[in-house]
Amino acid sequence: MKRLMKGNNALAEAAILAGCRFFAGYPITPQTEILEYLAKNLPERGGHFIQTESELAGVNMVLGAAATGYRAMTSSAGPGFSLKQEGISYMCSMELPAVIVDVMRYGIGLGSIMLGQGDYFQAVKGGGHGGYKVPVYAPASVQENVDFTIRAFDTAEAYRTPVLILSDGAIGQMAESVELPEGREHDPDQYDWTLKGRDAAHPTGRKMTDRIYYDFKFHEYDPHIRERYAKMEKELQMWEEVETEDAKIILVSYGISSRVCREAVKTARKKGWKVGMIRPITLWPFPKKAFAKTNSHAEAYLTVEMNACGQMVEDVALYGRGVPIYSYPSGRSIADPEAILQKIESIMNGEEKEVF
Amino acid sequence: MAAVKKAPSTIYGYNSFCPGCGHGIVIRLIAEVVEEMGLAEDAIGVLAVGCSCLTNRYLALDLLQAAHGRAAASAGAIKRCRPDKLVFTYQGDGDAASIGIAETLYSAQRNENFTQIIVNNGVYGMTGGQMSPTSLVGQKTTTSVKGRDPEIMGMPLKISELISHFDVSYLARGSVHDAAHIRKTKTYIRKAFETQMNQGGYTCVEIISPCPTNWHLTPLQAVDRIEKEVLEYYPVGEIKGGAR
């Protein structure tokens, strides 16, 4: 049965249903409901909830829990997400599975608590040090908050990597009807690699540390990293195509902005304009397979995202090579279907400037 | 004839600490206590970043190497997930009392059920002898070239005294500069581990340890310095929970 839930609450519930039994985090708008929901519900359902002294402590507690095989999660927004980067880089290096949620707000520094999409680069290009990559899921509805949270835990474990969920203030705060799946129990003892005390198979104990130290010869490490990320890149790409088969102008948009673009596509089609949309669901790996299908017939890509200068548009330019690239960063304002249609019209009339 | 004591089997290989370094002694004490308590198969250690992480190469236990300063956070989480295991951190003073002071104090504040072992040698060893939170007044380091000036750099930090403000289960400061203090320190570690496994709650042993290399002293001079200067500012003894 469907029920009405706020996005943040639905995400938190989905984590519990996915078998997550450890959450450590810190309050920050607009993700705080995740913290509050789990504070109330996780202990009742056999899990650990800790409100930590900082996001640093939160992400490093999650690291510890992940090392024992627990399904563990932390969540934050903007400034707090910046503090999570240290732990994300370490977990990448140690190849530990965990889920980290960024309910994006708007702006640089403290910025504003209102919705925004300014953390694309940080999430997708490696917000921390060292050149790692992490799978990033971008939900566009409350139902997808549920579906992708569960998927994020599965991906994290299958590839032994931290996984990000890049939600935003609108998806976190709004309520929609959702279908919740059956809950799952997760067995933290099912994997040999998790810390549980040394045994006959590990007479000198397990060494859970950056894998660069003990697990590879000098010249074997980089090939391992390349192979690891190439595999994720090949296998994890997800996207949605909206009327792209015959589209001449293709909007590219993710998360909350894609909802507005979907409306713009509808209206454009009513006018007889050949407009479609590619909605990246994984932001890394970026769904370049989608662009391989449309590059031959698209006459323009128009990227719509809620930040000041455009971020995802750089990836669109990379994978939409040969097709003119246009950008509509709606900034602090929520992208407006009318404004998108005007942009489309001006592209059709040759009045819009390409960005690359 | 002096009795020869066999090294605990939990220690394997050869360590790579500098001559006269106290880390090897502390590691050995931990290994002895873990074995005496029969917990070698039920112990999980969390190592810090710094010289302490070299322990990875010769302590035969399940070990996590945490991010710099975050060992206490990761250890608290591990204990919550594996409540029947002995969980301890092994950190230097820079890790536990500077970059990780929040994680240290909040572990004490929440009375997280693990043992924090803080090796206090008054310098950042691995990075080559910079001033640490516990460098003494007047101590010359590569970042306090004229000696620590409290006017500019503040007084050396007493992490155990800060922890003592919280309602923790066991807290002591030992030293490994001579045999008597080493024996005493071992009893502190044992009490801390036993308290964790029996009554529960946060336990911590701070251990004064020599770093001849970065103090620019011979090992014997380093021992002398601890006895004459360091213990005056950092007195040893049980601070909480000792009477039990």
Place this chain on the structure above:
Amino acid sequence: MLRQFVFAGFGGQGVLTAGMILANMGSLYGKEVIWMPSYGSEMRGGTANCSVKLSDEPIASPFVKQIDYLVAMNKPSLDKFLPQMKEGGTVIVDSSIVTELPQADKFRVVQVPADAICEKLKNTRSANVCVLGALAACCELFTKEQYENGIREYFSSKPQFHEGNIKVFEAGYAHVKEG
């Protein structure tokens, strides 16, 4: 058919709850539904609003552009959202609080003295349920019984308030139907 609602007023008047009751009702009766609050760091007692979209088909954008039904429980809210009113839409105002009514040539204006009604029924914190009664009288997306059911459902953990809530709802409904 897409319907767009805005509930706005002072923080504490229960406008977010009124919207949530409607959204919950939509979910209950098989509509596609989105409820979206304004959120901010404003002090308690400041302005608050939420929007609700109901439709028989999946809803693309969650943001309200043209309002079919505006429930305004104070003057600033009325001023803020009037420019977004759709032609032929309905504005419901709590006339105990808002005395200056808008020019009503392009849309219908419905007054309900919600505060006064609640005071009379000795249920002073239910003005939001009262305006839902007024909405039920104007917006026939749901039957009156469905509205009542929706209110009951929403407050199912507080059955002691059912009777009082329904009385207030009925009074709001009756005021519009009979007035």
